[in-house]
Amino acid sequence: MLRFQNISKAYQKGKVKAVDGLDLTVNPGEIFGFLGPNGAGKTTSIKMVVGLLRQDEGKITVNGHDTHSEPLRAKESIGFVPDNPDLYDKLTGMEYINFIADVYQVSSFERRQRLERLVNMFEISGAMGDLIGSFSHGMKQKLALTAALIHEPPLLILDEPMVGLDPRSAHLFKELMNEHCRQGRTVFFSTHILDVAERLCHRVGIIKKGKLIACGTLDELRHQVGQKGSLESVFLEVTEQ
Amino acid sequence: MTALLSLFRISLQSYFGLSAMRIKYLKKKQQLWEPFLVVFAVIVGGASFGSMFYFSALQMARGAALLGQADAVLTMYILVAQMLALMFGLFAMTSIFYFSNDLDILVPLPLRAWHILATKFSLVNITEYAPVVVVLVPTLLAYHRIVGLSLVGWVGAFITMVFVPIIPLALAGILAVTVMRGVNRRHRDILMVVASLVLLVVIFYLQYQFMSDLTGQVDAEDIINNRIDFVNVVGAAFPPAVWATRAIAAEVTGERLTNLAYLFFTAALAIGAFLMVGQKVFYGGLVGGAEKVRRGVVYTSRVIERQAVQSSTAKALLLREFRLFVRMPIWLMNGFLTVILFPLMAFFPAFFGATGDINSLTAIARQHPQGLAIATLIAAGAIAMMTSLNTLTSTSISREGKHLWIIKSLPVDAKTQVRAKLCFALAAALLSSLPLIAVYAVLINPGGFHLVIAFALGITAGLTPQVLGLWFDLWRPFLTWSNPQHAVKNNLNAVSPLIVMIPLGYLSYLGYMALIASGTTVPLLVLLAAHAALAVTAVTALLAKADHLYARLEVKG
Incomplete structure (x- = not known):
């Protein structure tokens, strides 16, 4: 579903390598957690997938489409929520969702069905008619998630999705991710909350200084570092090496 | 005082991007050509407007000098500069006081309201020196050419x-602070636009009335016998313009200093009054704006x-453009200021008594x-100038700001x-040119053909x-703006259409003059074609390059 092939990205004329030779494959139906310390290259990698940054080297394919040569086909398969969902303050929630749904050409029938379920699940039905500028951070996050899911994308990409969500919404959202995967779709998300990754992800990848230093199921990672602890202890062990 | 100075220093760095520029150009040495391009654009833009003011001031100074009244030209242009500062200042002040994204950081700090007001006032004041320089330096040069300005006079001029x-x-x-405190928070955006419009109309009306009274008061015999001081007459409505003139042009140093x-x-008094009023109402208006308005529709x-x-x-894309633009009062007013100004400039003389002038x-x-x-060309030129000044396309990507990630991540090709x-810019141009065409029709009544040509050519x-x-x-x-006004006013891209428009206008004039022998219709039709x-060539070329230009845009940070 998502494949990074020898991806590199550098800033400041090549002086700072943000991502360095990243090779990674995320399979259909999988929830994949992308972990790493601050500044490891998680957000840069995600931004390259969704077209916000261009890679210097390598190839990224989404649902079989090269993000460089077929960017629109690749983007059609993605639902994306960035780490800080800056949405249009001067649009209402409903106007924003309609805009996104129009761009993805979601039919009236489908958007009604999906929207009703999502706004009720995230408890934002009372705010959809208000300007987004009046939303709290958590509500913006919920609206961004609703927009990302409105076209039922084969690949959901989320950068720190749990930030700003209240416990109930976070729980619902985890349920939603599981459901998304049960339907054969894929979730690729970055997080610092290792408990969530441990309980939710089928596999995780750990990135440090732009390089993928570990990747696999929790058992595989435990085996790799030779200890039986939690994901947190595995993460600490791997990133301190 | 330390807090105020510290706030001023950090605001200066943030507002003008000084730290970012230092890191980019001096430390990282990236895109070093950019400052040169900026300087070039400033020179071209400044010179285009400046030459306009220079030649008009020179003409006026020549005429006024014959009557021994050359100083009145200074008074006149000082008033123009002050009028511009008042009009643009109103939007700039509202934007920087109530729509800046640093207010969430500043308000919780133990600062007094006047600290924030004084700092932000200083920032706007600094930006307003640009139009002042563009108006007054050419005026001073023209005045110097006719009358001669001593070294002390130049020093006085720069201090003034x-x-x-x-x-x-x-x-x-x-x-700004009074309107923002007064307007109802539910309809704040629309009320702000309405209040600004009313204010503009009032300013124009007062200015027009003043000019009408002025021409009524001045007697030809008094002018010939040199019994009238034009500086005092012109500056009667706003005495600081007279003081400024005397500070530059008085013969005695003592009078200059006085x-x-x-x-x-x-x-000092004006700033004091502003800070006093602001201290009382600023936070009230700010809190009113920050309160959430819920429509309550489930x-x-x-x-x-x-x-x-x-x-x-x-x-969907067109509707998004429209909604985002019209719902941001600052953008709407900046974009359509000229739409209001041009017809108003023609409207007042036509409907408030100067029928003799209009008839002639x-x-x-x-x-x-x-x-x-020629009248059709002038009307078309006004429409073209108006659309070139509206900033709709020239700040279109800049206005996306921190929301650029949305359009970049959507599966919509760059051409679309x-x-x-x-399309949005064209629709706005079509709509906004209608008042001008209406004024042209009412004033000149040129007939259907010339109206259509003026409209289409413009x-x-x-x-x-x-x-x-x-x-x-x-x-x-320019994506890293701190408030909506910043996105359009402090954005050099906003003047790029004007830099294209001025030579195009000049070439059109040359083209018309070259074809003038072929009658009145042919030159207009040739210009239109x-x-x-x-x-069409420009649109085709841009669409051909659109994918490349969009791909270059990266969302970092």
């Missing part, structure tokens, strides 16, 4: 220029069914063989996005600069 925008800006500041002192104390199945309706991608204008247009054609932006001639403005903004967007061909 420091004070010129302060008093009108303080008035704009008082108006007038400088008047200016200094009046400016999106039940029924509401969703009614509102969740599919439309085309193109329509109509007579000239009708009697001169080229009269109607560019088309949506151009729109097509304005399209090429707009397309190139969007191209420039795609190439070098030429501008249409140019606009």
Whole structure:
């Protein structure tokens, strides 16, 4: 579903390598957690997938489409929520969702069905008619998630999705991710909350200084570092090496 | 005091991007050509406007010097600069006080309201020196050429220029904080637009009334016998303009110093009044704006069914452009200021008594063989100038700011996005040119053919600069703005269409003069065809480059 092939990205004329030779494959139906310390290259990698940054080297394919040569086909398969969902303050929630749904050409029938379920699940039905500028951070996050899911994308990409969500919404959202995967779709998300990754992800990848230093199921990672602890202890062990 | 200085220093660095520039150009040495481009654009833009002011001031100074009244030219242009500071200052003040994204950081700090007000006032004041310099330096050069200005006079002139925008800006500041405190928070955006419009109309009306009274008061015999001081007459409505003139042009140094002192104390008084009013009402207005307004509509199945309706991608993009622009009062007012100003400038003389002037204008247009054609060219030029000044395309990508990630991550090709932006700009140009065409029809009554030509020529001639403005903004967007006014006013891209428009206008004039022997209709039709061909070429070229330009835009940070 998502494949990074020898991806590199550098800033400041090549002086700072943000991502360095990243090779990674995320399979259909999988929830994949992308972990790493601050500044490891998680957000840069995600931004390259969704077209916000261009890679210097390598190839990224989404649902079989090269993000460089077929960017629109690749983007059609993605639902994306960035780490800080800056949405249009001067649009209402409903106007924003309609805009996104129009761009993805979601039919009236489908958007009604999906929207009703999502706004009720995230408890934002009372705010959809208000300007987004009046939303709290958590509500913006919920609206961004609703927009990302409105076209039922084969690949959901989320950068720190749990930030700003209240416990109930976070729980619902985890349920939603599981459901998304049960339907054969894929979730690729970055997080610092290792408990969530441990309980939710089928596999995780750990990135440090732009390089993928570990990747696999929790058992595989435990085996790799030779200890039986939690994901947190595995993460600490791997990133301190 | 330390807090105020510290706040001023950090605000200065943030507002003008000094730290970012230092790191980019001095430390990382990236894109070193950019400062040169900026300097070039400033020189071209400044020189274009400056030359306009220089030649008009020179003409006036020559005439006035014959009557021994050359100083009145200084008074006149100082008033122009102050009027500009008042008009632009009103929007700048409202934006920086109530829509800045640093307010969430500043308000919780143990700062007094006047600390924030004084700092932000200083920032706007600094930016307002640009129009002051563009108006007054050419005026001073013209005055110097006719009358001669001593070294002391030049020193006085530069000190005076420091004070010129302060008093009108303080008035704009008082108006901004009072309006924002007064307007209902539910309809704040629309009320702000309405209040600004009313204020503009009032300013124009008062100015027009003043000019009418002025011409009524001045007797030809008094002028010939040199019994009237034009400086006092022109500056009667706003005495600081007289003091500024005397500070520059007085023959005795003592008189210069006295007038400088008047200016200094009046400016201090104006700032004091602004800070006093601001201290009382600023936080109230700010809190009013920050309070959440809930419409209370619950999106039940029924509401969703009614509102969740599919439309085309193109329509969605166009609607988004429209909504985001018109719902931001600062953008709306900046973009459509010229739409209001040009017709107003023609409207007041036409409807408030100067019928003699209008009749003679109509007579000239009708009697001169080229009269109607020239009037049509002027009307078309005004429309083209108006659309070139509206900033719709030239700040289109910049206005996306931190929301750029949305359009970049959507599966919509760059051509479609560019088309949506151009369609919106074209629709706005068509709509906004209607008042001007209406004024042209009422004033001159040129007949259907000339009205259609003025409309079509104005729109097509304005399209090429707009397309190139969007191209420039795609190439070098200003995305890191701190408030909406910053996105359009402190954005050099905003003047890029004008830089294209001025040489295009000059070439059109040369083209018309070259074809003038072929009658009145042919030159207009040839110009229309030429501008249409140019606009089509520009649009085609931009669409061909759109994918590349969009791909270059990266969302870092």
